Every structure is written in C-alpha cells, then in structure tokens.
Amino acid sequence: MASSRNLNRFWEWGRKIICVGRNYPDHAKELKNAVPTEPVLFLKPSSAYVTEGSSIMVPSYSHNLHHEVELGVVIGKGGTAIPQNAAMDHVAGYALCLDMTARDVQDECKTKGLPWTLAKAFNTSCPVSEFIPKEKIADPGNVKIWLKVNGQLRQEGNTSQMIFSIPFLISYISEIITLEEGDLILTGTPKGVSSVQEHDELLAGIEGIVSMKFRVDRPQ
Ligand SMILES: CC(=O)CC(=O)C(=O)O
Numbered sequence: 001m002a003s004s005r006n007l008n009r010f011w012e013w014g015r016k017i018i019c020v021g022r023n024y025p026d027h028a029k030e031l032k033n034a035v036p037t038e039p040v041l042f043l044k045p046s047s048a049y050v051t052e053g054s055s056i057m058v059p060s061y062s063h064n065l066h067h068e069v070e071l072g073v074v075i076g077k078g079g080t081a082i083p084q085n086a087a088m089d090h091v092a093g094y095a096l097c098l099d100m101t102a103r104d105v106q107d108e109c110k111t112k113g114l115p116w117t118l119a120k121a122f123n124t125s126c127p128v129s130e131f132i133p134k135e136k137i138a139d140p141g142n143v144k145i146w147l148k149v150n151g152q153l154r155q156e157g158n159t160s161q162m163i164f165s166i167p168f169l170i171s172y173i174s175e176i177i178t179l180e181e182g183d184l185i186l187t188g189t190p191k192g193v194s195s196v197q198e199h200d201e202l203l204a205g206i207e208g209i210v211s212m213k214f215r216v217d218r219p220q
C-alpha cells in the first residue's frame with residue numbers, strides 16, 4: 001500500500017541506513033584492505049542523519065574524523081529477496097551522503113575484532129543532501145561524486161567504479177534484511193578519504209545534480 005508520508009524528507013521516517021563498505025577498489029587499497037568478493041555491510045541508526053544547516057559533530061572520543069562521500073539510494077517500495085532484474089523498481093530516488101567515520105576508533109575496533117558502531121554510528125555521522133527523485137539520475141551507475149574540504153578537492157570518483165552495482169546490492173541486502181520504504185543504502189566511497197577538523201567546511205556534490213555544504217564542530 002502506498003504511504004501518505006513524504007519521501008522528500010525520508011530522513012524523518014526513522015528507517016534503516018544500510019552502508020556498503022569497500023565497494024570501490026581504489027578506496028579498499030588506500031586503506032590496505034582486500035578488495036571484497038562479497039559486499040561488506042554495516043548499519044547506522046536514524047539518529048545519525050543530519051541535513052544542511054546543522055553541523056557535523058566530531059565525537060568526543062575521536063581525534064581522526066574522516067569524510068567518505070557516497071551515493072545514497074532511497075527505497076520507495078519495500079521487499080525481501082528482491083531479484084536483481086526488479087531491483088530498480090524499488091528505488092524512489094537518491095541522495096548524496098557522507099559516511100562520517102572516526103577512523104582512529106575504527107582502526108582500534110578492527111584490531112580488537114569489535115563491531116564498528118562507535119566509529120560509524122554516532123550522532124551526525126550521516127549528513128544527507130536533499131532528496132533527488134529517481135528521474136533526475138538517468139544512470140546511477142555512471143555519476144561523478146566529489147568532495148572538497150575548505151575549497152580543496154579531496155575525493156572524486158564515478159559510481160561506474162563500484163565493484164557491486166546498485167541492483168546487485170538491493171538484491172543482496174534484501175535477502176538478509178527486508179527493505180522498507182524510506183530505507184537508505186549508502187553505496188561506498190571512492191578514494192581520497194581524509195581527516196577533518198573543527199571549523200572545516202565540507203562541500204560535496206553529484207556532478208550536475210546536487211551539492212551540499214556542512215561545517216564541522218566539536219561539542220563544548
Ligand atoms: C573501511 C570503511 O570505512 C568502509 C566504508 O565505509 C566504505 O565506504 O568503503
């Protein structure tokens with residue numbers, strides 16, 4: 001049944017944020033990770049969302065917060081075990097997203113064999129752009145995404161570099177986790193991730209489609 005709620009503000013729905021890691025070979029290599037043969041998945045809570053006008057907060061326990069610019073896929077029609085050939089029928093649109101990562105904490109979690117929750121799921125760890133209706137991106141498998149810090153280009157990649165395509169990811173994820181209307185899938189980041197500091201300004205975009213700006217702050 002179609003919902004009466006407005007997907008233009010999908011971040012207010014309180015639905016799942018499912019993240020794909022190491023989906024770009026050049027990023028897997030820059031962090032000295034093996035290029036995966038199966039998607040690497042983790043989750044963020046809906047309290048991670050932040051939209052333009054609000055700041056990204058550095059967690060008090062981190063001294064190395066990284067940006068990761070990613071294409072986000074907004075689910076319009078839920079499903080379980082969605083076949084790849086029907087996957088795009090379940091997409092309502094897209095959003096440009098940042099998977100903010102406390103890299104020092106993530107490295108420690110990796111060493112200790114602990115989950116990445118503290119590194120990836122803190123408040124404001126998922127800045128998002130406005131909702132982009134599906135029709136505005138003809139081929140989500142071939143768009144350029146980029147990110148600048150204080151005017152300096154740090155990340156630039158094309159979704160054509162992704163190891164696992166959007167239809168494959170929707171099908172793979174929905175075998176394990178039922179997808180619901182309003183869910184968001186972050187599809188992984190290209191190379192160039194780097195540290196941000198308090199007062200930095202992050203500007204990111206999908207070429208020709210959208211851009212967004214966020215400031216970094218530290219809680220007092
Ligand atoms: C190593 C990571 O943090 C994986 C990740 O999130 C990615 O986008 O790749």
Ligand SMILES: [Mg+2]
Nearest residue numbers: 068099188189
């Ligand atoms: Mg990421």
